[in-house]
Amino acid sequence: MNNIRYDFNKITDRTGTNSLKWDKYKDALPMWVADMDIEVLPEIREVVVKRAEHGIYGYTTVDSEWSGSYINWWKTRHSFEIRKEWLRFVTGVIPAMNLLIRNISGEGDNVVIQTPVYPAFFNIIRRNKRNVLENMLIYDRQERAxxxxxxxxEAKLSDPETKIMILCNPQNPAGNIWDKETLKRIGELCEKNGVTVLSDEIHCDIVAPGREYTPFASVSEINRSISISFISPTKAFNVAGIQSAAALAVDPELRKAAWECFETGYIDEGNYFSTDICKAAFSEAGAEWIDQLRIHLWNNRKIAEDYIRDNMPELRVIPSDASYLMWVDCSAVMKDSVSFVYHLERKAGVMFSAGKSFGGNGDYFVRINLACPESMLKEGLTRFRAGVASYGVQ
Ligand SMILES: Cc1ncc(COP(=O)(O)O)c(C=O)c1O
Known part of the structure; x- marks a missing residue:
């Protein structure tokens, strides 16, 4: 833990702040929903305080500095040159993809997702009366991959009713960073079958130290022509409560349709704080902070991996290159993640996400949020161990 300049181990009391994570299961240490128990970059707090002090919080425009901050960040951090006109402010990745599903496909059409994956994908497909086609990822238990x-x-994309594929790049929960070849091949298959790709890249800035992600649209002309990507500072900079993201569409026709759909849904206007926060995040100070944070998060991951290996050897941790989420195969001790997680909450005082809602083989897994101070993580792991020991015992 050398060279850590920020105090990622500081405990900040979030009770009484309407925190979803802390309010929903009050008696359990919350290690479920994906936000961090870590205070933001000091420069983000400064811009929030400055704007709050102004005293009038009216309608707010999205200026060119906002797109400039994304352009500069993707160029310097992800080697991808974005043009200003490709970007549009949206109030969230999920609201934007929800509207696009309604716009690009019709009722009864198919949307392909690769499972296990972020549960909201199922909701925005099914509640819009489209069919989920699960392209289940192949799980190698031995290799933990x-x-x-x-x-x-290929079979699912070539179904004539399939109109959209939602890609999670990097993947939540297992943390795959999809490589260039994989992204290229997905792009080619989708293009061949007339399928539009919505590439959710919200976790892309939290990758293991030394690793890098590849933007879907950076890979090829084909990928650019069939996709709309979503990028945002909210996960990496722990500002999910500001409801802010950017849609990135290169193809003029696709872009026109998408922008119209965001306008019709009124999701293209920033709130009073969001654009300044975004600019503060995608900055030099933000780059330094995120690099330090990644060291902290992968240190936490190592602590958790070691603890589970030494104390709950029947469980299998899936090694991850991205996000602060840990996907743990608990099939040796349970067959029903919902009742297992309920037990952990009620009897052991720790809350994880049940794998079932992620689809695929998720019901054998729990997802643990590692983004917290080290002491909190250790407490959560101790409770986990007690919960595993008491599960199924009368
Ligand atoms: C893969 C993925 N996409 C989207 C979201 C939510 O994005 P937003 O809050 O911008 O709708 C999350 C939140 O955890 C996520 O993990």
């Missing part, structure tokens, strides 16, 4: 089932993916 997931990979793409290409035969199944």
């Amino acid at each position: 997931y990979s793409v089932d290409w035969t199944d993916l």
